[in-house]
Amino acid sequence: xxxxxxxxxxxxxxxxxxxxxxxxxxxxxxxxxxxxxxxxxxxxxxxxxxxxxxxxxxxxxxxxxxxxxxxxxxxxxxxxxxxxxxxxxxxxxxxxxxxxxxxxxxxxxxxxxxxxxxxxxxxxxxxxxxx
Amino acid sequence: xxxxxxxxxxxxxxxxxxxxxxxxxxxxxxxxxxxxxxxxxxxxxxxxxxxxxxxxxxxxxxxxxxxxxxxxxxxxxxxxxxxxxxxxxxxxxxxxxxxxxxxxxxxxxxxxxxxxxxxxxxxxxxxxxxx
DNA sequence: GATGCAATTGCAACCCGTTTGCATCTAATT
DNA sequence: AATTAGATGCAAACGGGTTGCAATTGCATC
Ligand SMILES: [Mn+2]
Ligand SMILES: [Mn+2]
Ligand SMILES: [Zn+2]
Ligand SMILES: [Zn+2]
Numbered sequence: 001x002x003x004x005x006x007x008x009x010x011x012x013x014x015x016x017x018x019x020x021x022x023x024x025x026x027x028x029x030x031x032x033x034x035x036x037x038x039x040x041x042x043x044x045x046x047x048x049x050x051x052x053x054x055x056x057x058x059x060x061x062x063x064x065x066x067x068x069x070x071x072x073x074x075x076x077x078x079x080x081x082x083x084x085x086x087x088x089x090x091x092x093x094x095x096x097x098x099x100x101x102x103x104x105x106x107x108x109x110x111x112x113x114x115x116x117x118x119x120x121x122x123x124x125x126x127x128x129x130x131x
Numbered sequence: 132x133x134x135x136x137x138x139x140x141x142x143x144x145x146x147x148x149x150x151x152x153x154x155x156x157x158x159x160x161x162x163x164x165x166x167x168x169x170x171x172x173x174x175x176x177x178x179x180x181x182x183x184x185x186x187x188x189x190x191x192x193x194x195x196x197x198x199x200x201x202x203x204x205x206x207x208x209x210x211x212x213x214x215x216x217x218x219x220x221x222x223x224x225x226x227x228x229x230x231x232x233x234x235x236x237x238x239x240x241x242x243x244x245x246x247x248x249x250x251x252x253x254x255x256x257x258x259x260x261x262x
Numbered sequence: 263g264a265t266g267c268a269a270t271t272g273c274a275a276c277c278c279g280t281t282t283g284c285a286t287c288t289a290a291t292t
Numbered sequence: 293a294a295t296t297a298g299a300t301g302c303a304a305a306c307g308g309g310t311t312g313c314a315a316t317t318g319c320a321t322c
Contacts, residue, residue, distance in 0.1 A: 011289050047301050068197050085245045094243055104231045112225055113259040114216045121252045128244040142318045178272050
């Protein structure tokens with residue numbers, strides 16, 4: 001713990017700042033590998049464990065979702081959260097702008113005495129081109 | 132391919148039959164490890180790769196979902212599909228009986244020209260005991 | 263019931279996304 | 293400039309899942 005009034009002991013490093021920037025610029029949740037490659041463009045010496053450790057360090061502002069391919073995706077919490085239609089044939093991903101659950105969470109929460117903090121929703125099927 | 136009229140070349144083995152029975156008796160989606168241990172009670176020589184290979188062989192009647200803990204859960208498709216409220220503190224799992232998406236899938240499908248085959252929904256938060 | 267053969271299994275090695283120990287570096291405070 | 297706790301790079305380890313291979317078994321055919 002620090003002796004002063006700082007809320008956190010987190011330091012501002014070039015790796016961490018670039019990671020946040022990459023996530024801000026992202027149009028969809030990114031894998032650790034994707035973040036790693038984008039950060040590496042600017043900071044060639046970065047390693048992937050730095051990405052993972054920052055996902056943990058920044059977990060208060062990041063939402064993590066493990067897809068069915070076994071890889072986690074990371075996105076900034078403040079970014080408008082979207083869900084995806086994922087094509088099982090061509091793996092194309094179509095973002096859904098409006099979260100279909102928003103309207104339902106209140107009821108769900110009350111009926112089950114459960115404080116809902118986050119949720120994970122992906123929809124799988126065949127896209128227009130693959131039917 | 133077989134020469135006769137069989138729809139599939141799948142054999143009925145004691146391992147496979149027991150795996151299906153375990154899934155039928157399950158009250159919630161099970162991990163490969165959980166299935167393995169339950170099958171092992173009756174067939175001590177079974178190995179976990181047999182479980183995984185059967186999850187693949189039986190994929191037409193099984194739905195697989197990878198949770199945020201990185202482990203996949205397996206359930207029979209024909210079983211009433213449920214979703215879970217998962218407590219982030221005590222990992223308790225509360226099943227939701229009615230799928231909140233059913234009502235929305237039709238619209239979603241039409242608006243995006245996407246044939247929806249399955250979906251994955253988990254909700255994370257704090258349960259009554261952990262708030 | 264014996265034969266033939268492809269599907270299945272057990273076993274061990276492997277894969278790959280993620281985590282961790284440790285020495286070094288660096289941001290931030292004094 | 294000195295101090296020091298947090299952050300990084302690197303390499304090794306972890307763990308859920310996969311795979312090559314030889315032996316076994318279900319099942320169709322005789
Ligand atoms: Mn949502
Ligand atoms: Mn559903
Ligand atoms: Zn497609
Ligand atoms: Zn709880």
